[in-house]
Structure formats: structure tokens, C-alpha cells
Amino acid sequence: MTKVIVLNSHDIGTLLDMPAVIQVINDAYTEKATKDGEIWPMVYNAFSEMADTDIRSGLLRSKKIFGNKELTWFGNNSKKSLPELHGVVTLYSSETGAPEAFINAPALTGFRTGAAGAVATKKLANPNSETLLMVGAGGQAAYQIMAQICVLPKLKQVLIYDPMSSENAEKFAQELSQKLTTLFADSIQTNQPTVAAKIKERIKQIKFIAASDIIKATKDAQVIVTATPSTKPLIKAQWVQPGTHINAIGADMEGKQELDTQLYQNARPFVDDLDQAGEVGETQNPIKEKVIKKADVTEIGDVITKKAVGRQDTKEITIFDSTGIALQDLEAANLVLQRAKQFNAGVVVDL
Numbered sequence: 001m002t003k004v005i006v007l008n009s010h011d012i013g014t015l016l017d018m019p020a021v022i023q024v025i026n027d028a029y030t031e032k033a034t035k036d037g038e039i040w041p042m043v044y045n046a047f048s049e050m051a052d053t054d055i056r057s058g059l060l061r062s063k064k065i066f067g068n069k070e071l072t073w074f075g076n077n078s079k080k081s082l083p084e085l086h087g088v089v090t091l092y093s094s095e096t097g098a099p100e101a102f103i104n105a106p107a108l109t110g111f112r113t114g115a116a117g118a119v120a121t122k123k124l125a126n127p128n129s130e131t132l133l134m135v136g137a138g139g140q141a142a143y144q145i146m147a148q149i150c151v152l153p154k155l156k157q158v159l160i161y162d163p164m165s166s167e168n169a170e171k172f173a174q175e176l177s178q179k180l181t182t183l184f185a186d187s188i189q190t191n192q193p194t195v196a197a198k199i200k201e202r203i204k205q206i207k208f209i210a211a212s213d214i215i216k217a218t219k220d221a222q223v224i225v226t227a228t229p230s231t232k233p234l235i236k237a238q239w240v241q242p243g244t245h246i247n248a249i250g251a252d253m254e255g256k257q258e259l260d261t262q263l264y265q266n267a268r269p270f271v272d273d274l275d276q277a278g279e280v281g282e283t284q285n286p287i288k289e290k291v292i293k294k295a296d297v298t299e300i301g302d303v304i305t306k307k308a309v310g311r312q313d314t315k316e317i318t319i320f321d322s323t324g325i326a327l328q329d330l331e332a333a334n335l336v337l338q339r340a341k342q343f344n345a346g347v348v349v350d351l
């Protein structure tokens with residue numbers, strides 16, 4: 001019989017720390033650029049306007065693993081007091097084809113998507129940035145904010161804007177310090193006390209403030225992260241100050257949009273995967289409106305491997321469009337699997 005480790009969301013929280021995930025997501029983009037990793041065609045199916053599923057899969061040669069993540073979104077589940085997102089990452093050995101792990105996908109997705117924004121910020125934002133604007137206060141927001149805190153050493157305040165509900169932004173901002181501590185520091189305290197202490201210290205130093213005026217908040221921010229399912233621009237070009245870096249996380253389907261396409265007139269666009277971003281990411285919109293061409297867009301892996309330049313001066317506006325690639329899921333899943341073996345975590349089943 002084949003022995004497979006099953007890891008739930010609690011295991012992920014206690015085993016993963018955001019700084020380590022940022023490092024492996026940096027590796028994932030490198031492996032895409034060097035072709036050490038392969039991304040296989042994505043499968044997507046909509047059951048209705050309120051329910052869909054997608055499967056992302058690929059191979060990580062250097063880690064000797066391949067696998068897939070199936071994520072399902074059933075938007076009416078909240079009325080049944082059930083989570084809207086479900087899913088599993090399955091990892092296999094590329095030497096034997098045997099399955100090695102079944103891992104909770106929503107928790108892993110939060111970590112790897114937060115880390116994606118952090119890798120881009122580290123490469124593209126002005127390192128002295130003091131104010132972060134988070135647009136969206138849903139499931140991804142805490143992961144995004146934690147990851148930005150890890151890579152912005154001068155960060156003093158985080159402004160939180162929810163386009164649908166200022167009450168939600170207020171509540172989210174009030175509870176955020178405690179939530180970040182519980183999710184990212186307390187959970188790893190036993191395995192990694194030194195990392196936990198550093199994360200707690202950073203969280204304590206930062207102010208979390210709900211923003212009701214998106215124009216002022218955009219003008220005040222040096223780094224902006226958008227993570228909403230919006231289909232209309234939320235950030236207008238004229239509000240964005242020179243030198244700002246934006247991570248557009250929310251658009252991962254045709255029709256989604258968070259940024260004004262005119263912003264691309266004066267900004268340098270970066271993406272995780274050029275083809276995917278041009279079809280389903282934020283980048284689909286300026287390409288459709290012919291504000292930019294695909295040839296104007298740079299993959300972040302090329303910046304990391306120095307095939308392309310990142311930020312050229314402190315006044316440039318940079319935009320990173322994250323659509324999510326399988327190599328991110330595989331790298332994050334491999335990290336949690338290795339740590340589970342190290343700390344004897346999870347449940348081993350005979351398949």
C-alpha cells in the first residue's frame with residue numbers, strides 16, 4: 001500500500017511561516033523563467049454563475065514532484081453556513097508516480113497568493129514605502145497584508161478599503177492585529193519561536209486604519225494591493241502618485257477588473273504568466289482596449305533571473321498582475337510536506 005500524508009488547514013497554519021513561503025514563491029517564478037518547472041493546461045468549468053471549479057497542474061523537476069490543485073467555489077455556500085472555497089492539492093513523486101500528500105487547498109492558496117504579492121513588492125516597489133493600501137477585506141486580505149509586512153521594512157500604516165462595505169473595513173481593521181498574530185505568529189510559535197517573535201514585533205509596530213475615502217487613500221499609499229472580484233475599475237489613473245507599486249490580485253477570470261486601463265499609459269506592467277494574465281488577469285483589460293500590447297509586459301520571473309529590468313527609478317509606477325500559477329501551489333505544497341515530515345505532523349493513510 002502507498003503511504004500518503006493528509007494535511008488540513010490547521011497543519012498548514014502551524015507549519016508554514018510567511019517569510020519561508022515568500023522564498024519558495026520566488027523559486028516558483030525562477031523555475032518558470034528557467035523552465036525547470038512546467039505548467040500544464042488549466043482546466044476550468046463553471047457549473048453556474050455561482051459555482052465553478054479549476055484545476056492547475058505542473059511539474060517541479062528540481063524537487064522531483066508533480067501534482068495538481070483543484071479549487072471549487074460555490075458562492076451560495078455562505079447561506080448554508082459553509083465555506084465558499086474548497087479544494088485539495090495532490091502531490092506525486094516524479095520518480096515513482098506515487099502520491100505523497102493530500103493538502104487543504106484554500107489555506108495553502110492564501111499563503112501562496114500573499115507571498116506572490118510580496119515577491120513582486122520586493123522586486124518592484126520603492127523599499128522605503130511607509131503606507132500600504134489594501135483594497136478588499138475578504139479571505140485573501142490578511143494573507144496579502146502579512147506578506148507585505150514581511151518585505152516592507154519601513155511600513156508604518158496599512159489603510160483598508162472595502163468597496164462594498166465600510167462597516168466591514170472598520171471591523172476588519174479593528175481585528176487585524178489580533179488576527180495576524182493568531183494566524184501567522186501564534187500558530188508557528190512551537191515549531192519556529194524566533195520567526196514567531198519577529199512577526200509579532202512587526203505587527204505591533206504598524207497601525208491598521210479603515211479608509212472611507214478611496215481617492216485620499218490611493219494618494220497616500222506607496223504600495224497598493226487589490227484583492228476583490230470586481231468587474232469595474234476601483235482605482236482611477238489620476239489618483240495614483242508617481243513611484244507607486246500596485247499588486248493586482250483579484251482578476252483571475254475573464255471580465256474581472258480592478259484598475260483603470262488608463263493607468264497603463266504611464267505604468268510598467270509585470271505579470272506571473274504572460275498568456276494567462278492576458279486572458280484572465282488584470283492585463284486582459286488594457287490589452288483589449290489597446291492601451292498596451294503583450295510585448296510591453298514583463299514576466300516577474302525574468303526580473304528575478306535578471307533577464308529583464310524591474311523598477312528603473314523612484315518615480316516609475318509599476319503594476320504586478322498575479323493570476324496564480326501551478327508552480328506556486330506545488331512549491332508551497334512541497335514546503336508544507338517537508339515540514340510535516342520534519343515535525344511529524346498530519347495523518348498518514350495507507351491508500
Ligand SMILES: NC(=O)c1ccc[n+]([C@@H]2O[C@H](COP(=O)([O-])OP(=O)(O)OC[C@H]3O[C@@H](n4cnc5c(N)ncnc54)[C@H](O)[C@@H]3O)[C@@H](O)[C@H]2O)c1
Pocket residue numbers: 109113136137138139140141162163164165168227228229230231249250251252322323324325
Ligand atoms: N491571483 C490569484 O492567485 C488569486 C488567488 C486567490 C483569489 N484570487 C481572487 O482574489 C479576489 C478576492 O478573493 P477573496 O477570497 O478575498 O474574496 P472575498 O469574497 O473573501 O472578499 C472580496 C472582497 O471584495 C469585496 N467585493 C465583493 N464583491 C465586490 C465587487 N463586485 N466589487 C468590489 N469589491 C467587491 C468584498 O466586500 C470583500 O472585501 C477574487 O476575485 C479571487 O478570485 C486571486
